[in-house]
Amino acid sequence: MAHAEAEPIAREGDIAGIAAPSEVIVHPDETVNTYITLHNLATVNQEFTISVVSMPSMLNAENLPLSEVLVPNHLRQMVFGISADMDAVFATHQIEFSVTTDYDVNYFESVWMNVTIAPYSNLNFGSDNTTVLTVDELVRTGVAVNITNNASLPDNVTFDLYSPSGWNWGWTIESNPEGNAFLDLDPDSLAYVYFWIDIPAVENGMPLAGTGPRFTLTAISGLDKAMISWSFDLHMNEKRNVSIDEVGEDIELAPGEDGRLLVSVRNVGNTPNRLNITLQGLDEQGGALEGYPASDRFNYSGWTVALFGGLEEVFLQPNESRTVEIGIQSPNLFSGELNVELQVFANGAQQLTKTTTVKASINRTTSATLSFTQDGCLMLISDTPCRNSLTVKNTGNSYNSFSLRIDDVSDEFTATLAQESILAQVGQTKTFSDVYINVTEGTLAFTQGEVIVELLGDELTVLDSVSIPVKAAPVVNWSLGNIVEDINTKNRLSIALQVRNDGNAIDGFVVQLQSSHLVPMGLIPPEGAVYDEDTEYPRSFQLNGVPLGSNLTIRAWVDLPTDQTSNGTVFINTTIASIFSSEGQMFSHTSQGDYLGTPWQDSEENDEGRDWSQIAATTWAYTKAWSGVIFAIIFSGLIIYKALTDRQRRIQNDAMLPYQQVESDASDWMNKFQPSSPPAKEPTVVNNAPQVPKEAFEAVFRQQAGTAQPSPPPVEEGLREAATLVLDARTTQASLEKADSLLGEIQAKGAAQPHPLNQKLEPQNHSPALTVRQDPHNVMPAPPSKPAEMAHVPLPNLTKEVDDDLDF
Structure with a gap:
């Protein structure tokens, strides 16, 4: 039996798909199986039925009609048989089958098959088993095999060769463009099939020795499409190689x-x-x-x-x-x-x-690093060279001889080095002789520069260089010039020292004044000097920025003692130190002044004028001592002034309100301070008194008194007690200061005497006079200039008591 390829029958929108072989070969008196494949394309179950529509009488259908139920989207291959009669003639017949379904009664599809009644073929290869052939790489190998037609009819045989290896092969017999060879074989005849195979090279060890691909030769009979095949394996020989x-x-x-x-x-x-x-x-x-x-x-x-x-x-x-x-x-x-x-x-x-082939070559690399071990020469002084050590490290890949060369030196500086070379191995570090660097005499301080030193290899190529920073150091050279010392009639020694900056830098200095005796003395700082402003008589100051070659005068004064019992000499040291000098580098000048003891001093007092500075100092001292008292007087005056202005305003208000009759005198004002007062008399009723409307009275009252203000809240008890404590403390302090002052005056001037204007007053115990402000017609004397004089101020003639309710 032979089948041709099944051809599907399906169209868009169909409820079923159909596939069946297009050709079937059957021998006389033989039954072969064939099939029709159905595919349910609907969404419901369908029962399909296959039936014969037309078939020749020498052919018979087995197991038809045939019905099967298919669920949606399922396939089913429905197999049935076809048989031919024993005396059927060799021919090809077309048979029609039908496919129907219970889902659609109108569905009808025809399936056509070509059924060929053919005689039996009988082809045989000369070898029935698999053959093994040994081959060598890169050799084209020819293969031949015999085939025999043992049938009773001539046969047109087609040949096909297949291998999964992909090796190249070809036919040496007649072939067609499709790659198939063919032979016509008579009954009981023998022929050979020839073909060749190219054996590839062994690559990456493959194919291994004793292994290789399989080839299959297939022969197809032209009578009934029957196929026979023969297989052979190609095994590789041993291949020895290296890469x-x-x-x-x-x-x-x-x-x-x-x-x-x-x-x-x-x-x-x-x-x-x-x-x-x-x-x-x-x-x-x-x-x-x-x-x-x-x-x-x-x-x-x-x-x-x-x-x-x-x-x-x-x-x-x-x-x-x-x-x-x-x-x-x-x-x-x-x-x-x-x-x-x-x-x-x-x-x-x-x-x-x-x-x-590989190659090795020598490649010498020459490199090195140069460094100096110090920070440079940053404090150079003429004729005192600086020594600097230079170190080289061989960073190349071979030994080398190194030397130094001075490349550049800044102006005002010089550098010298020893002409030497040193040998250093790879990675070795060595130190050269010291390099000497100096500064030219007269170079200004802080002049900067550099010294560039180059490192040379054995081929005199520059391998590295360093720049050594250099700087001139300040040279301190102060000289003393004119020195003037003078003692005036007040035993004050005045000192004037002239100093000159002969160094090489804009310098500055610190001046200190010291004395062998504890006497008043001080320096007179020049403009721009720095000193403690809180010190009245500075004994030291600092002056910066003194130009080169400039002169400056330092002035000082010392008051020689006048209260010593014996003669003596005061020694005064004026010490001057440069700001660039280290501790201990300073110079000084010693002045001296002789003084006389009190037995040898002239008793006559020479008035040579007023010492305004002493007067100003004394005034300032008294002002500081009496500052509290003065402040208290000023504050009391302000309070009294406020009380008088308030009293004047009330008098004016009484004048503007005639209906308010208020009679008061000095006795009334004094009665306010009595412990108790007699009960008030009954008010006197005035008949036929003028009547004032209530509205008019309120209007006039508001005009004069203004809008009523709410009473202020009471002061907290804690705050009141704190204020009372402070006032008591200040009052006690003022009393003590006043007592000290009075005692001092009594010791200096004796007891105070009554003022001539008060001789008529009877002596009585008086406390310090109380200043009372009278009305404008009585003018009081001016307050005393000193608190000590307050006890001697005459009181005015108080012949009339005045009602003066002052608001303190």
């Missing part, structure tokens, strides 16, 4: 340095094997060095070459690789190169030796 996969880059070595170069080798044969690896030195032309056969190590002209990791006894599986190292050590020279050839082959295949 060099990776080679490290050529190496550069320092003089006397050794390095390693990596090479990766691989067994690319199809059988396990060992590798043979050797090294061969080459000359400049690329030929082998004479007298140096290939080996695993050799020495040549100071070069040492060796192979590491060769290990010839190690087996490598097909496609297995490993890495070997070529070690090379260079001679202690500054230049040179060597070429080395690596040779490798698999055992048993020396003719397939693989080689690669």
Whole structure:
């Protein structure tokens, strides 16, 4: 039986899909199975039925009609049989089948099949079993096999060759463009099928030895499409080979340095094997060095070459690789190169030796760093050179000889160094002789510059340089000029010292004044000097920014003692120190003044004028001592002034309100301070008194008195007690100061006498006079200028009591 490919029958919108073979071959008196495949495309279950519509009489359908229920989107292959009669004639017939469904009674689909009644074929290959053929790589192998037609009819046989390997093959017999060969075979005849196969090279160890792809040759009979096949395997012979996969880059070595170069080798044969690896030195032309056969190590002209990791006894599986190292050590020279050839082959295949060439060269790098061990020469003084040490470190890859050279020196500076060279190995650090740097005499202080020193290698190339900072130090040179000392009639010693800046910098100085006796003295600071402003008589000050070559006068004064019982001498030291000098570097001048003891002093007092400075100082001292009393007087005066203004305002208000009759006198004012007062008399009723309307009275009252204000809240008790405590303390302090002052005056001037204007007053005990402000017609005398005089102020003639309710 033979079937042609099934052809699907389905259209868009159909409820079923149908597929069936287009051709069926059947022999006489034979039943073959065929099929129709149905696909339910509807969304409901369907029952399909297959029936015969038309069929020749020599053919019969088996198991038809046939019904099956399919669920939605399911497939079913419905198999049935077709048979031919024994005496059926060889021919091809077209048979129609129908497909119906219970889902749609109107659905009807026809399926056509070509059924061929054919005689039996009988083809046989000369070999029925699988054949194994051994092949070599890169060889085209020809294959031939015989085939026999044992049928009773001629047969047109078609041949096809298939292999999954992808190797290239072809026919040596007649073939068609589709790649199939064919032969016409008579009954009981024999023929050969010829074809060829190209064997590829063994790559990466594949195919392994004894393995290879399978090929299948198929013969198709032209009588009944019957097929026979024959298979054969192609097995590879052993292949021994090696490859060099990776080679490290050529190496550069320092003089006397050794390095390693990596090479990766691989067994690319199809059988396990060992590798043979050797090294061969080459000359400049690329030929082998004479007298140096290939080996695993050799020495040549100071070069040492060796192979590491060769290990010839190690087996490598097909496609297995490993890495070997070529070690090379260079001679202690500054230049040179060597070429080395690596040779490798698999055992048993020396003719397939693989080689690669590597090169090693000497590359000398010269480098170094230069540094100085100090921070530089930043305090240079003429004729006192600075020593600076320079250190070199060899950072190259070979030994080297180093030397120094001065490249540049700033003006006003000089530098010298010893002409020497030192040898330093790789990474070694060495120190040169000291470099001497000096500054030219007369250079201004703080002048900056640099000294550039270069480092030279053995080829006199500049490898590095350093810049040493330099700076001139300030030279302190103060000189004393004119010195003037004078003692005036008041025993004051005046000192004037003239100093001159002969150094090399804008300088400054600190002046201090010291005396052998505890006497008043002080410096007179010049303009721009810095001193303590709170000190009345400064004994030290600092002056900055004194230009070069400038003169400056330092002035001081000392009051010689006048209260000593014996004669003596006062020694005064004026010390001057530069701000640039360290502690201890200073100069001083000692002045002296002789004084007389009290027995030898002239008793006559010479009035040579007023000492205004002393007067001002005394005034300021009294002012500070009496400041509290003065402040109290001023404050009391302000309170009294406020009471008088309030009283004047009330008098004016009484004048503007005639209906308010208020009679008061001084006795009434004094009665306010009595412990008790007699009961008030009954008011006198005035008949026919003028009547004032209530509204008018309120209007006039508001006009005069203003709007009523709410009473202020009472003062907190704690605040009142604190104020009382403060007032009591100040009152006590004022009383004590006043008592001290009175005692002082009594000791100085004696007891106070009554004033002549008050001689008529009877003596009585008086407390300090109370100043009372009278009405405008009585003018009081001015208050005393000093608190001590308040006890002697005459009281005015108080012949009339005045009602004066002052508001304190």
